[in-house]
Amino acid sequence: MTHPTTMILARYADGGRGLDDAALWSVEVHLDACAPCREQLARNVTPATTDLLDRVAVSLDRAVRTSPPPARHRTRAVAVHRRRLAWTLLPWLAVTVAVLGCGALLDSAEPSMPSLVLLLAPVAPLPGVAVAWSRRTDPVWELIATTPAAGLAMVLRRTLAVLVVVLPALLGAGASTGTSLALTLLPCLAFTAATLAVGAFTGVRRAAIGLGAAWSAAVLLPSVAAQSLPPLLQPGSDAGWAAATVALAAATPFAATRFRRLTSGN
Numbered sequence: 001m002t003h004p005t006t007m008i009l010a011r012y013a014d015g016g017r018g019l020d021d022a023a024l025w026s027v028e029v030h031l032d033a034c035a036p037c038r039e040q041l042a043r044n045v046t047p048a049t050t051d052l053l054d055r056v057a058v059s060l061d062r063a064v065r066t067s068p069p070p071a072r073h074r075t076r077a078v079a080v081h082r083r084r085l086a087w088t089l090l091p092w093l094a095v096t097v098a099v100l101g102c103g104a105l106l107d108s109a110e111p112s113m114p115s116l117v118l119l120l121a122p123v124a125p126l127p128g129v130a131v132a133w134s135r136r137t138d139p140v141w142e143l144i145a146t147t148p149a150a151g152l153a154m155v156l157r158r159t160l161a162v163l164v165v166v167l168p169a170l171l172g173a174g175a176s177t178g179t180s181l182a183l184t185l186l187p188c189l190a191f192t193a194a195t196l197a198v199g200a201f202t203g204v205r206r207a208a209i210g211l212g213a214a215w216s217a218a219v220l221l222p223s224v225a226a227q228s229l230p231p232l233l234q235p236g237s238d239a240g241w242a243a244a245t246v247a248l249a250a251a252t253p254f255a256a257t258r259f260r261r262l263t264s265g266n
Contacts (some may be wrong), residue, residue, distance in 0.1 A: 003036075124166050
């Protein structure tokens with residue numbers, strides 16, 4: 001077991017000044033199970049704080065004695081409650097798959113139009129990524145604080161869950177319309193990596209909304225109006241998308257510490 005240093009405990013006792021969110025939560029989780037660290041923390045607490053804690057303890061003890069016993073929850077109900085994030089994300093993924101299906105149908109019905117599957121591929125995962133990592137839609141957001149993998153690791157796991165649904169849908173839509181699979185998948189991965197790279201500084205939700213709006217305004221809508229695909233989606237551009245994906249994915253880990261401040265931008 002790794003114990004917090006004396007400096008970290010002193011900062012924690014002083015209100016957490018100089019500690020990021022993940023460090024604060026890690027200290028709190030550790031203190032729950034480590035009596036020696038709690039004793040060391042007590043030596044750093046000011047008399048005013050000690051008096052406040054005593055008064056809170058008395059109030060809680062009185063409330064516990066006068067309150068009715070907690071109701072028991074069934075195991076199945078608890079399990080469903082813990083999976084609420086999946087239920088929150090499901091409608092967005094369903095809409096994404098439905099939109100890609102409509103794009104594939106329109107491509108088959110109107111071959112003269114630019115491929116909507118190709119035009120939608122870069123932004124297809126963005127709604128799911130934005131919702132999967134947002135305190136506005138995650139009913140168990142606060143529980144993230146208690147997980148050791150909070151931060152970039154959690155973002156990557158949730159992003160992977162979105163891609164597991166979106167990539168097969170893109171593959172199916174691309175195969176059914178005969179579009180280039182490389183130009184279908186690589187822009188999707190590039191925009192996903194860009195969302196994470198930019199999201200480290202602006203918040204994943206804001207990055208997804210901004211990139212989606214920029215692609216729609218600069219590429220998707222003009223291409224539909226002009227009835228032609230842009231150079232970005234013409235044959236031969238897949239190498240550029242692959243390079244962008246690799247570069248953005250490689251840059252994201254360097255901003256990993258910024259994802260530990262989960263309250264920013266989401």
